[in-house]
Amino acid sequence: MLKQRTSLTDHVADVLTNRILEGQYAVGEKLPAGRLLAEEFGVSAAVIREATERLRTQGLVRSRQGVGCMVLSNVLQDGFQMNTAQAGDRQALLHIYELRAGLEGEAAALAAQRATEEDLRHMAHILAELRASLHVPESALEWDFAFHRSLTAATHNPHYSQLLAYLSDQWRHSVQVARLHTLKLEMAGPATDESALARTQSVHEEHEAIFRAIRARDPMEARLRAQEHLQRACERLGLDVSVSTSSSPSSFNAGRK
Incomplete structure (x- = not known):
């Protein structure tokens, strides 16, 4: 069973929040360095970044590159909040994918126009x-x-x-559900089932297609490939896109061929 990092992020964010509310970290004081927090909680630097970003969205800290996080307030601010879709809540999962389609489609288009050579090398390494x-x-x-x-x-x-960091729980959950579903389909068939193995490969090819469009500096193609990737993820999960697109056009419909 996969160890969900969302639970680690929740734990770290909750502990840090309580420390701030209880005055252990006073207003105007800096939080311990990310490296020290990672060592204390036994988690990765990425978990610490996600946890402190959550504190920032709650108005508790202010973060600056190279400076760290400073406590801004010891009072929680009410604001926009999103819960992670619970297991089995297919409609909530579809809503997350719709949100991702709009945001990531536009992000891919901007990346095609603005990505530096270093950005492209980094994306190629990740892939x-x-x-x-x-x-x-x-x-x-x-x-x-x-x-x-x-x-x-x-x-x-x-x-x-920043928005991806704030919505990291929802993003990660949707990615995890899709990957586990594809893996489960593979494991259900014989070890030599080429069609099962091809499913995982096709998902990867969708990522590669987004990258190729960004590298080619083609914003329209990058947007289309990003939206298509998320639409196909919904189809693989058996999510009914028509349920929420029947009344108005959406990014998913725009990605259809």
């Missing part, structure tokens, strides 16, 4: 690592999520990366 770990669920999940992070980073619009 190579993902290809090498396609049948190792936990590693594949991390590299898959890293690809989507690199896509938003390549927009060079910080709000895309």
Whole structure:
């Protein structure tokens, strides 16, 4: 069974929040460095980033590159919140995929226009690592999520990366559900079932197609491939896109051929 990093993020964010509310970290004081927090909680730097980003969205801390996180308030602010779709809640999962289609489609289009050579090298490295770990669920999940992070980073619009960090629980959950579903289909058939193995390969090819469009500097193609990838993920999961697109056009419909 996969160890869900969302639960680790929840735990770290809850502990840090309580420390701030109880005055252990005073207003105006800096939180311990990310490296120290990672060592204390026994988690990765990525988990610490996601947890502190959650504190930022709650108005508790302010973060600056190279400076760290400073406590801004010891009072929680009410604001926009999103819960992770619960197991079996297919409609909630579909809503997350619809949200991703709109955001990632536009992010891919911007990345096609703005990605630097360093961005492209980073994305190529991630895809190579993902290809090498396609049948190792936990590693594949991390590299898959890293690809989507690199896509938003390549927009060079910080709000895309910040929004992905804020919605990381929902993003990660949707990626994890899709990957586990594909893996389950593979394991259900014989070890030599080429069609089962092809399903995982086809998912990877969808990522590669997004990258090729970004590298070719083709915003329209990048947008289409990103939306198509998410639409196909819904189809593989048996999510009925028509349920929420029947009344108005959506990114999913735009991606249909």
